[in-house]
Amino acid sequence: MELINKMLEGDKRSCAKLISIIENDEKGGEKIVKEIYPMTGNAHVIGITGPPGGGKSTLTDKLIKHLRKKDKKIGVIAVDPTSPFSGGAILGDRIRMNDHALDPDVFIRSMGTRGYLGGLSKQTRNAVKVLDAYGCDYIFIETVGVGQSEVDIVKAADTVVMVMVPGLGDDIQSIKAGIMEIGDIFAVNKSDLMGSQRTATEIKMMLDLSENLDRRPPVVMVTANRNENIDKLVEEIDAHIAYMEETGNLEKRRRSNFEDELLNLVEIEIKKLIKEKTEADGGIKTYAHQLLSRDIDPYTIRDEILEKINLK
Amino acid sequence: MSKTIRVLVAKPGLDGHDRGAKMIARSLRDAGMEVIYTGLRQSPEQIVAAAIQEDVDVIGMSILSGAHNHLFPKVINLLKEQNAEDILVIGGGVIPEEDIPKLKEMGVKAIFTPGTQTKDTVEFIKNNVKK
Incomplete structure (x- = not known):
């Protein structure tokens, strides 16, 4: 494919x-991924996630600056939300x-999320593959601003940097399940603001309670817009990469991420198949009608649908 | 499903007034487009580089500084140099009537001056983006 050859140049x-x-x-898209797939797997993929306005983009900008000094080639996929109403972003x-x-x-x-809810877009992982084949040493995926449960990034990145800021709640927030569990490194940004020391302490106390951690995530205080302590964060990222490689955890994580990716791909096709096979009877709408009138229960209908696509 | 239109909204040169740019970005968003906003004080080189990496269909530039006769042609020429003249270039801001014909001749497809309804800009983009 002409475009692929030119991209590789x-x-x-x-x-x-x-x-x-x-x-x-x-x-x-499928054709492209099939062709470039053998050329991927060389880049280190770093997820940058955290609440909206926490400084993820500014921090990414400074990380790029530091890594460029080491002459690394950098790719960035920055995801922002698509409107559920207009489809715009x-x-x-x-x-x-x-x-x-x-x-x-x-x-x-x-990239716009285009209907995806986990903090990434449907094609983020494939876009990363293109940048990987393009020859990037590091690829940053900046997620949408996340709340409590958008954890897809952990299935797409080798290293997850969780960007926190002071003033977003007390220590109860830090012991909740969800995003607080996915950080490989915590960066407390805007650390020139009041309360940042406390935020860092709360994260550390949360980590004190975490059992079964393969590796305790470091907590780094940074002030991205003043370029403060970014070198320390880069060091921690590289240390995490080294740790993942030495322990075999990188392979383990990538393997488990591929399991997820594969299941996802199959799921999408099954949904399409269901649409196709039920179309003649009026599609999923007809079933919904039957549910509404309480004629039949959801599990019986599920089995009927599975029979239609020869899965039962 | 039709392709989502992608638009780069940029403020070229030394001009800190971005109310209009944000306004138009919001209207295009509400019309279902993906708007990449580059922020203030962008050089023509930066705008074209961003447009290429983002693979946009349209570049919309807002200029209120009076430097339109310099900045618009520069962007158009850079696009030509990079074989990217298929990207639709439009502009907006305080641009004197008498300058508009010349800008259009150079390749700016439309100029939207104060008082334009945002829906007109949306319509123009929808009708002129290459499918």
Whole structure:
């Protein structure tokens, strides 16, 4: 494929076009992923996640700056939410990173979630594959601003940096299940603000209570907009990568992420099949009607549908 | 399903007034488009580089500084240099009537001056983006 060859030669426009095809056209996207797949697996994928306005984009910008000093090639996928009403989106993460727009070894792409709820978009993982084949050493995935349960990033990244800020609640928030469990590294950003020390302490106390941790996540205080302590965060990221590689945990995590990715792919096809096979009878709508009138229960209908697609 | 239209909204040059740019970004969002907002004080080179990486269909630039005769052509020429002249370029802001024909001749497809209804901009984009 012409676009793939040009992308491999380093052409940014082709790289961008490939991501667009993947985002917009399923069949075309599949062809691309099939072809580039053998060339992937070399990049280290770092998830940057945390609450809205916590400074994820600014922090990513500073991380790029530090890694560029080491002459690393960087890719960024920045995800922002798509409107559930209009389907439109404001993708604004780039504002903080556009200083790197002209750097030949930095590629930044914004994506709308387009209906996906876990903090990423449907095609984020495939876009990462393109940047991986493109030759990026590090790929950052910046999630949408997350609340408590958007944990998809842990299934897409090798290292997850959880960006926290002071002032978002007391220590009860830190012991809740969900996003507080997925950080490999905690970065307390805006650490020049009052309460940041307390936020760091609460995270550490939460970690004190965590049993069965393979590795205790470090807590790093940073102030991204002043470029403070970013070198320490880069060190911690590299230390995590080294740890993952040495212990075999990197392979373990990637394998388990692939399990999830595969199941997802199959699930999508089964849903399509159901749509196809029930179309003649009026589709899933008819079943919903039957449920509404209480003629039949959901589990009986489920079995009927499975029979239709020859799975039962 | 039709393809989602992607628009880069940019503020080129030394101009800190972004109310209009944000306004139009919001309207395009509500019309179902993905709007990549680059923020203030962008050079034409940065705008074109971002447009290429984001693979947008449209670049919309808001200029209130009076530098439109310099900045618009620069963006258009850079797009040509990079074989990306298929990207639709439109502009908005305080731009004198007499400058508009020349800008259009250079390749700016439309100029939306103060008083334009946002729906007109939306319609223009929908009708002129290459499918």
